Amino acid sequence: MPDALITGASRGIGAALKRELTERGYAVEGTSTAGAEGLHALDLTDPAAPQRLADTRGARALDLLVCNAGLYLDKGQSLETGYPAAMWAQEFAVNVTGVFLTVQALLPALRAAGGKIAIISSQMASHTRAPGGSYIYRASKAAALNLGRNLATDLRPEGIAVGIYHPGWVKTDMGGASAEITAGEAARGLSDRVQALSLATTGCFETWDGRAHPF
Numbered sequence: 001m002p003d004a005l006i007t008g009a010s011r012g013i014g015a016a017l018k019r020e021l022t023e024r025g026y027a028v029e030g031t032s033t034a035g036a037e038g039l040h041a042l043d044l045t046d047p048a049a050p051q052r053l054a055d056t057r058g059a060r061a062l063d064l065l066v067c068n069a070g071l072y073l074d075k076g077q078s079l080e081t082g083y084p085a086a087m088w089a090q091e092f093a094v095n096v097t098g099v100f101l102t103v104q105a106l107l108p109a110l111r112a113a114g115g116k117i118a119i120i121s122s123q124m125a126s127h128t129r130a131p132g133g134s135y136i137y138r139a140s141k142a143a144a145l146n147l148g149r150n151l152a153t154d155l156r157p158e159g160i161a162v163g164i165y166h167p168g169w170v171k172t173d174m175g176g177a178s179a180e181i182t183a184g185e186a187a188r189g190l191s192d193r194v195q196a197l198s199l200a201t202t203g204c205f206e207t208w209d210g211r212a213h214p215f
Helices: 012-023 049-057 085-113 135-158 183-196
Strands: 003-006 027-032 064-067 116-120 161-166 205-207
Touching (some): 003 012, 049 085, 064 085, 064 183, 085 116, 116 135, 135 161, 135 205
Parallel strands (some): 003 027, 064 116, 116 161, 161 205
């Protein structure tokens, strides 16, 4: 049975992915900030937290790491008076630094399995799609996309594939009630994507339903 770990698995897309991958035969671990409900504690604003998670897991190999945890604090902020420095720091700590440190800490486990990494970014990462606003979130997701692309290059020789994905506009606390798809639909599509991910497609930026997304 392959092992998977999903960050940010207490609700929304992460919780739906945990259910979906379990149904597909994975032994799935999840994380949340506080570690409630059988999840590992992983507060990504704490730089030491990913290594503590790796130490808790021990030497077990990891077939799939899904970096899903994310913050979107700057929705609706004013260009003239909003986007305070502390908000930039917190959002980047989770959406970018947290992704890198989690991959770094779990790299021995991924190497042991020849595993895969899925980074949940967003269509808001695209520099060809720039409707304005949400500067912190857009910049952080663009940085996560760049991070994933470069990880794909460095990890290809070790047999570790990396995919970056737009999960769709999803009916969650972040996406809102007027979004286009449910968390279950997103999870099914994303699970299809990660199962199809290989060294032939490493570094891809794709939508939840399998379309190549413009960078």
